[in-house]
Amino acid sequence: MFAAILIYGFINSSILxxxxxxxxxxxxxxxxxxxxxxxxxxxxGFLVWIFLNTLGVNYFLSIILAxxxxxxxxxxxxxxxxxxxxxxxLSEVMATFGLGLAIMELFxxxxxxxxxxxxxxxxxxSVSIGGHFIDYQRLLIGVVAVALTVIFYFFTxxxxxxxAFRAIAQDDETALTLGIDPxxxxxxxxxxxxxxxxxxxxxxxxxxxxSVENGYEVLINAxxxxxxxxxxxxxxxxxxxxxxxxxxxxxxxxxxxxxxILVSLAAIAVVLVVKPSGIFGKQKExxxxx
Amino acid sequence: MLTVKNLxxxxxxxxAINDLSLKxxxxxxxxxxxxxSAGKSTLLNTIAGLTLDLKxxxxxxxxxxxxxxxxxxYLGEDIVDMLAVHRVKRGIVLCRERxxxxxxxxxxxxxxxxxxxxxxxxxxxxxxxxFDLFPQLKxxxxxxxxxxxxxxxxMLAIGMALVAGPKLLLLDEPLLGLSPAMQTRLVGAIKxxxxxxxxxxxISEQFAxxxxxxxxxxxxxxxxxxxxxGTGRELMENPEVKSAYFGV
Ligand SMILES: Nc1ncnc2c1ncn2[C@@H]1O[C@H](COP(=O)(O)OP(=O)(O)OP(=O)(O)O)[C@@H](O)[C@H]1O
Ligand SMILES: [Mg+2]
Numbered sequence: 001m002f003a004a005i006l007i008y009g010f011i012n013s014s015i016l017x018x019x020x021x022x023x024x025x026x027x028x029x030x031x032x033x034x035x036x037x038x039x040x041x042x043x044x045g046f047l048v049w050i051f052l053n054t055l056g057v058n059y060f061l062s063i064i065l066a067x068x069x070x071x072x073x074x075x076x077x078x079x080x081x082x083x084x085x086x087x088x089x090l091s092e093v094m095a096t097f098g099l100g101l102a103i104m105e106l107f108x109x110x111x112x113x114x115x116x117x118x119x120x121x122x123x124x125x126s127v128s129i130g131g132h133f134i135d136y137q138r139l140l141i142g143v144v145a146v147a148l149t150v151i152f153y154f155f156t157x158x159x160x161x162x163x164a165f166r167a168i169a170q171d172d173e174t175a176l177t178l179g180i181d182p183x184x185x186x187x188x189x190x191x192x193x194x195x196x197x198x199x200x201x202x203x204x205x206x207x208x209x210x211s212v213e214n215g216y217e218v219l220i221n222a223x224x225x226x227x228x229x230x231x232x233x234x235x236x237x238x239x240x241x242x243x244x245x246x247x248x249x250x251x252x253x254x255x256x257x258x259x260x261i262l263v264s265l266a267a268i269a270v271v272l273v274v275k276p277s278g279i280f281g282k283q284k285e286x287x288x289x290x
Numbered sequence: 291m292l293t294v295k296n297l298x299x300x301x302x303x304x305x306a307i308n309d310l311s312l313k314x315x316x317x318x319x320x321x322x323x324x325x326x327s328a329g330k331s332t333l334l335n336t337i338a339g340l341t342l343d344l345k346x347x348x349x350x351x352x353x354x355x356x357x358x359x360x361x362x363x364y365l366g367e368d369i370v371d372m373l374a375v376h377r378v379k380r381g382i383v384l385c386r387e388r389x390x391x392x393x394x395x396x397x398x399x400x401x402x403x404x405x406x407x408x409x410x411x412x413x414x415x416x417x418x419x420x421f422d423l424f425p426q427l428k429x430x431x432x433x434x435x436x437x438x439x440x441x442x443x444x445m446l447a448i449g450m451a452l453v454a455g456p457k458l459l460l461l462d463e464p465l466l467g468l469s470p471a472m473q474t475r476l477v478g479a480i481k482x483x484x485x486x487x488x489x490x491x492x493i494s495e496q497f498a499x500x501x502x503x504x505x506x507x508x509x510x511x512x513x514x515x516x517x518x519x520g521t522g523r524e525l526m527e528n529p530e531v532k533s534a535y536f537g538v
Contacts, residue, residue, distance in 0.1 A: 087351050157399070160406060167392055167403045172389040174342060178409040178454045179378035 003130045005249055013245025014145035015204055019218050020237050021148065021226035022196030026074075028070045028232035029189040030170045030182075032082055032092050034074075036100030038219030039199055043103055044070045045210040046112055046197035048119060059120065060248025063202050067195050078187040087273075104215045113211065121206040137206050138249075144203055148196075149238065165189065169232070217261060224264035228271050230278025239279060291316045291490050292337070292458060299332055299341060299401070299514070306332040308514040310360075314492055319484055321501045321508035321522075322494040323535055329514035330494035331387055334460045337362060337492075341376030343374045355520035364458070366457070379407060381457030385450070387466060387494075389443035397427060397446055400435050404450035413453060419486070419530035420449030441472040445479075452483065457470025459483070461493045465500050471498050480504060498535035502526050 051062035128133040156162035167175040187220035229236025292314040299307035345356040405413035424445040510518040
């Protein structure tokens with residue numbers, strides 16, 4: 001039992017980390033809370049499904065196309081919606097939330113409902129770890145989450161674009177005096193955040209069916225992880241994913257799987273009351289962000 | 291190299307720069323001297339394009355109305371409407387007041403960020419030069435910039451501006467809040483920058499005394515208006531400057 005909880009808790013934490021990473025990236029760099037994040041997640045999922053089943057494109061290519069589309073969606077969102085209300089947080093939230101609702105409810109309206117909307121797993125089968133069977137897809141989620149964290153660290157510390165991200169996150173005016181264009185980086189951060197949502201979608205969605213509700217769930221989970229960890233903090237995302245992830249797994253095990261999302265909601269509520277800046281919040285002096 | 295002609299800057303209806311004209315020749319060190327809120331930062335920010343950037347941002351969110359009028363010619367081109375990023379690419383680099391650095395990044399990372407527009411070779415050359423100029427920064431390579439002293443942060447900020455590749459370097463009150471000994475060291479470094487790299491420099495200051503020994507020419511501004519212009523020596527001998535800006 002203990003080993004099972006350890007393994008499934010890890011997978012669940014990985015899912016949360018994957019789901020939160022893009023949201024956190026965009027917020028950490030440009031300060032935009034992208035409330036259309038969950039919508040982009042299912043947009044990518046349904047897009048892969050459409051390419052694969054309606055248009056007959058092969059699976060791998062469908063995934064690439066969904067990445068590119070999500071990237072463009074994020075980019076266009078910044079250029080045509082966020083740029084106009086840039087610096088007005090409430091308007092940014094309303095604009096992204098409104099767009100997210102529109103996208104999600106459009107899918108519902110177009111009748112994208114039902115068990116047929118599911119994606120195939122990448123590799124069939126499972127392995128046994130300490131007597132517990134775990135399928136390759138779940139294993140892959142764990143691997144990708146860890147790999148992405150490592151890649152992300154090197155990206156932000158050793159590439160020009162990554163360093164520009166860190167600069168904009170800290171002080172966009174100083175960045176501007178060094179020739180780093182905040183709008184360009186802002187657009188890129190939204191585009192990259194959106195393709196991370198797509199990445200999470202294509203490797204997590206094969207575990208179940210794609211539904212509009214996934215969009216809301218993903219947004220709630222991403223918010224929970226980011227709020228618990230402290231918005232914009234990468235270390236925070238990792239720690240919070242583990243905390244929330246294991247709490248959810250324990251809840252599912254000992255109480256009721258349906259209550260998992262309640263753990264996220266409760267985590268949001270508790271952290272906002274007890275420590276609004278989160279565990280690794282920006283308010284902490286010189287905290288590592290991005 | 292730089293010619294500012296009849297420049298006017300309004301924040302809403304308040305006039306921050308009033309019909310100001312000045313010239314900076316290639317290879318010169320030019321001082322801009324004025325007391326608090328005389329308009330020094332506004333002038334330098336306007337030359338660097340930050341005021342234009344602020345204007346665009348404010349207009350986007352329907353905030354403060356900023357008006358820019360007049361002409362800024364740099365290397366034969368009128369740049370009043372050019373975005374800040376393009377000005378940096380053409381070699382106008384501003385080091386803002388109060389040592390702007392990235393506090394969460396270490397010293398090396400600050401310098402690497404500043405090399406955004408340049409290849410590695412340029413970065414190495416300028417980083418090495420920065421450490422020659424300010425040897426005491428060397429031992430702090432891996433230290434978070436936010437934990438450096440004010441003087442060290444100012445050195446780093448100047449180093450970052452150098453890494454950004456200036457032809458025209460604008461320094462906004464680099465001596466502010468530094469001890470006299472540190473001021474002397476910085477003045478030496480600024481002279482070295484011109485002598486070694488041939489960079490043209492505009493430096494602003496509240497007091498004339500610390501900058502007069504290094505500037506070729508200076509402009510004194512009050513309430514956004516030019517009140518006096520002259521060589522370093524002329525300003526030094528002017529009785530008004532003596533009483534107002536020597537802080538005696
Ligand atoms: N964003 C702004 N909005 C409104 N007024 C401003 C703004 N920035 C500067 N001002 C005003 O413009 C005038 C000139 O300010 P500026 O910062 O250029 O002065 P300064 O010479 O740099 O002063 P200091 O020595 O204190 O740095 C001041 O009256 C200031 O209040
Ligand atoms: Mg100033």
